[in-house]
Amino acid sequence: MTENSDNYSAAGEVGAVLEKRTFWTRLKIDMKKSPWTARFGMLIILFYAIMAIFAPFIAPYGEAQVFATPYAPWSSEFIFGTDQIGRDIFSRLIYGARNTVGIAVATTLLAFLIGGAFGLIAAIDRSYIDQAFSRLVDVFMAIPSLIFALVLLSIFGSTVLNLIVIIAVLDSTRVFRLTRAVAINVVVMDYVEAARLRGEGLGWIMRKEILPNIMPPLIAEFGLRFCFVFLSIAALSFLGVGIQPPTADWGSMVRENASLIQFAQYDLKAGLTPLLPASAIALLTVAVNFVVDWFLHKTSGLGDEQ
Secondary structure (H helix, E strand, O other): OHHHHHHOOHHHHHHHHHHHOOHHHHHHHHHHHOOHHHHHHHHHHHHHHHHHHOHHHHOOOOOOOEOOOOOOOOOOOOOOOEOOOOEEHHHHHHHHHHHHHHHHHHHHHHHHHHHHHHHHHHHHOOOHHHHHHHHHHHHHHHOOHHHHHHHHHHHHOOOHHHHHHHHHHHHHHHHHHHHHHHHHHHHOOHHHHHHHHOOOOHHHHHHHHHHHHOHHHHHHHHHHHHHHHHHHHHHHHHHOOOOOOOOOOHHHHHHHOHHHHHHOOOOHHHHHOOHHHHHHHHHHHHHHHHHHHHHHHHHHOHHHHO
């Protein structure tokens, strides 16, 4: 009894429990605690990711393959019919997941890289650099982003690279404001001041001291910002200045098949055709928001009180 009491260590017991919980174990526990909305959102996101990655293997026809029958009805050969020049709509929906979602993810990552870096620099160095960045961001945010993107794309051309860079720069202003706001509360902490006194550089302080402590709101903002970027790309493509044909894109597919809605009273399936890419856009947006809401609830600590 005495020997067991002498060998007992509370810290060792806690450490042993933590060692047994691997990443997959913690993930399984989180999934069990998650609401059905979050599970539904993650399943939808996983489904879209599979469609995007394996599009060439899943799609029955090529992305720009043209058949002899334009506006063909729904059939076993063409599940959702064909568009105005005879391209299979089902195949273009699958390829649209790769193009629309892939470009939106790349744009959001670039926006966070730009806005997050400048936001951290502005929060750490509260001098003229902070004022210059903040006033420049105010100027960009004063102009409606969609109109600004339309003007810039009309000037520089509607290429995929220009689309990614322009939307990323415009959306980085929102990321800058959030990153600066949450980082200011961390910069004044004692451990950040201790790192400065040790002579650590600006990059080290940003990566090691500040960024790990502001990740939850940034990750949540990444999901929300992805939705806005995703919708912006679809809107620009619908207006004709986004992703250009023959590349499949959900926004341009809505525009190309919009005239079929007026024939819904004669052929309901034909009238539903332009709603398919619109529904794909809406479903992914709702799914991402479900996951973001659950993540915010989880990281805020509110779930621990229940």
